[in-house]
Amino acid sequence: MKEQWNVTEIPRSQTHQWILKKHYAKRLPMIKYAFGLYNETVLVGVCTFGHPPNYNFNDGKFVFDGYKCLTLELNRLVVNDGLPPNTLSFFVSRCLKKLPTPSCVVSYADPNNGHHGYIYQATNWIYTGVSNPKHRYIFEDGSAFDVRRGIDKKGKIVDKILLKPTHRYIYLNGNKRDLKEMISKLKVKRLPYPKGQNINYDTSDNIVTQGVLF
Numbered sequence: 001m002k003e004q005w006n007v008t009e010i011p012r013s014q015t016h017q018w019i020l021k022k023h024y025a026k027r028l029p030m031i032k033y034a035f036g037l038y039n040e041t042v043l044v045g046v047c048t049f050g051h052p053p054n055y056n057f058n059d060g061k062f063v064f065d066g067y068k069c070l071t072l073e074l075n076r077l078v079v080n081d082g083l084p085p086n087t088l089s090f091f092v093s094r095c096l097k098k099l100p101t102p103s104c105v106v107s108y109a110d111p112n113n114g115h116h117g118y119i120y121q122a123t124n125w126i127y128t129g130v131s132n133p134k135h136r137y138i139f140e141d142g143s144a145f146d147v148r149r150g151i152d153k154k155g156k157i158v159d160k161i162l163l164k165p166t167h168r169y170i171y172l173n174g175n176k177r178d179l180k181e182m183i184s185k186l187k188v189k190r191l192p193y194p195k196g197q198n199i200n201y202d203t204s205d206n207i208v209t210q211g212v213l214f
Contacts, residue, residue, distance in 0.1 A: 005087065007094035010036040015046040015076070022078045024113050029075040035095045037079060037087075045079030045088075047095045052106055060104045063170055067185035069178075070100055074107035074171075077119070089122040096123070102174035102182065109167040109194075112136075116196045120169040128188040130165035167194055 012031045019028055030050040037045035052058075052073040059068040074095075079088060096105065108131065109117030117127070138159040172182045 004039060005090065006038040006040075007035055007091060007098070008038065009098060010034050010043075010046070012048070014043075015048055018046045018078045019048070019076050023076055025076075029073075031075070032072065033099060035091075035098060037091045044083065045091055046076070047074065047078075047091060048076040049073065049095075049099065049105065050075050057106055063104050063106075063188055064182065064185040065187040067182060069174075069182070070103040072099065072103055072105050074105055088119050092119055092123050096171060096173055099173055102172075102178035104182070105171040105173060107169050107171075109169070111164045111167065111196065115167075116194050117167045117169055120171070121193045123171070125169040125171045126188075127191050127193050128168050128170055129191055131168050133165045134163050135160040136163055 012034045014036065015031065015034045016028060020026060029048065030053070031048045032051060033049040035047045036043050037047070049072045052071060054062075056062045057071045057073075060071045061068070063071070074092075077088075077092065079091065099105070107117075107120060107125070109115040109120065117125075121127070137157050138161070140156050140158055170188070172179055172186075174182065
């Protein structure tokens with residue numbers, strides 16, 4: 001796989017069409033680090049990280065007792081359909097290795113979109129339970145949005161639906177010494193991985209990308 005696939009940091013702007021057209025959320029998060037998965041010189045996937053919007057995760061204070069480190073959120077992961085088995089776990093693992101250390105990475109799997117976090121389970125993340133449940137807001141024109149803040153300009157809200165809470169995973173990123181200290185200060189519980197039937201969403205939209213020479 002190493003000969004055929006390359007993972008490299010890419011400009012944040014290069015992820016925008018992937019996220020807006022291929023990812024089920026259809027909106028851009030705050031992106032601090034962006035990585036591309038290349039099949040030789042063709043971009044076939046993107047993965048992005050940013051600072052968690054939940055301030056409780058700043059400096060790892062939600063995760064650790066008396067230990068501070070950079071905390072990031074893996075906020076978007078999109079790849080083309082039809083890639084070989086294990087490609088996604090290879091991609092995520094390589095992205096994590098390229099982040100600053102020591103760091104703690106948090107990410108969520110949304111059961112409302114048929115996800116349980118199997119990619120995080122395959123790459124040895126720690127499952128810590130579920131987040132607080134949220135609502136989906138329905139507008140007069142039939143559109144919907146899952147975040148209450150900042151949507152008042154979209155029009156009158158005519159209904160709201162209680163959603164299933166999302167599964168929360170964390171990844172401890174560092175050398176052996178870092179990991180030993182982080183594990184000793186860990187205050188969240190390590191829980192059994194959730195299971196269920198995943199639903200794959202369509203990622204077949206064609207994105208015009210520029211090849212990269214390595």
